[in-house]
Amino acid sequence: MSQNTAVILDGAALGPEDRAPEGEQQATEDLQPKPLDPSGYLEEIGSYRPIFPPIGHCEVYQKRIRAWHQGTLVLDTERAICVWENAFFPTLYVPKSSLFERIDEGYPLQKYESRNDRTNIAKLLILHKLVDAVQCDWGLFVKKRCIGDVMVAVGGRLKDYIHEWREHEDVIVGFPRDPYKAITINNSSRSIEIKIGSERFVSDQAIVLSQKGYPPRYYFTRDIFKFKLASGRKFEARDPRKNGKTFLCPYKGQAEYFDMTLNGKEYENICWRFTQPPPEVYGIKNRYCFNTRLLTSIRVDGVHLPLETIPGNCGMSEEDQEIFYYDV
Secondary structure, eight states, X not given: OOHHHHHHHHHHHOOGGGOOXXXXXXXXXXXXXXXXXXXXXXXXXXXXXOOSSOTTOEEEOOSOEEEEETTEXXXXXXXXXXXXXXXXXXXXXXXXXXXEEEOTTTOXXXXXXXXXXXXXXXXXXXXXXXXXXXXXXBOEEETTEEESTTOOOTTSTTXXXXXXXXXXXXXXXXXXXXXXXOEEEEEOOSOEEEEETTEXXXXXXXXXXXETTSOOEEEEOGGGGSEEOTTSOEEOOOOOEEEEEEEEEXXXXXXXXXXXXXXXXXXXXXXXXXXXXXXGGGGGBTOEEEOGGGOSEEEETTEEOOOOOOOOOTTOOHHHHHHOOSOO
């Protein structure tokens, strides 16, 4: 965490009793993280890259965040800070005062406040390799450098130590949801033609999933894998096969991936589906979405759409890349 970021976070952490005198309060307020106006970050038509918020932006996360280790609550805060260290998802920083001491294997719990006695909380965190030291009001120091290792990521850097994260009462999976990248789904009756090599897949019953910074995703019923003849008869063919790969998406749930063999050629991870999506995107349940980067072409009502290319890392570290998968 850079020095500039630390100043902003400390400014957001001030409680009423810590506020600066009235003459100095304006300077403090200037450091408060504020929501962004997206008007200056509008994307060009056909541009699919998550450029908003920009890398380096931070703001107060307006939700209660809690985390458990082996069934014991270790942090509880409504003052987490979202920091966009990469363009795809935010990192959550929590104040040290949100951590709990663990006494007699966790009960009773006591709120950890700023004081000299750090024995219990330090032992808990160091014992489970969460931190080397707890310093300042914001940020945990891991491996002698302050980084986002308090990130809300079940499959991320704390996967062996923090066993459950919750946003209010909802369990968080994968990585933190970006408040600026909400998902919407809509039914579509447009004719969509997918071409892989010489094979064509056609449907007019797709569900379109839209998310800022990403191309539209088209979700189809299994019917799309059937040959369709002019007579209306259909024949089972070209069945996708589960390959055992899965991925947890915080927006859509757990994806399972499929391979296909077409004209003797093997296509790995050619499509995926979600079997238990959350209520807000329940319409995509058990529908298939093609990996558009592996397609020969895609047409909507006869109009060719540009095939997407995967963007760069956009600020993601190697650890970030371990918990983020673009094709989902």
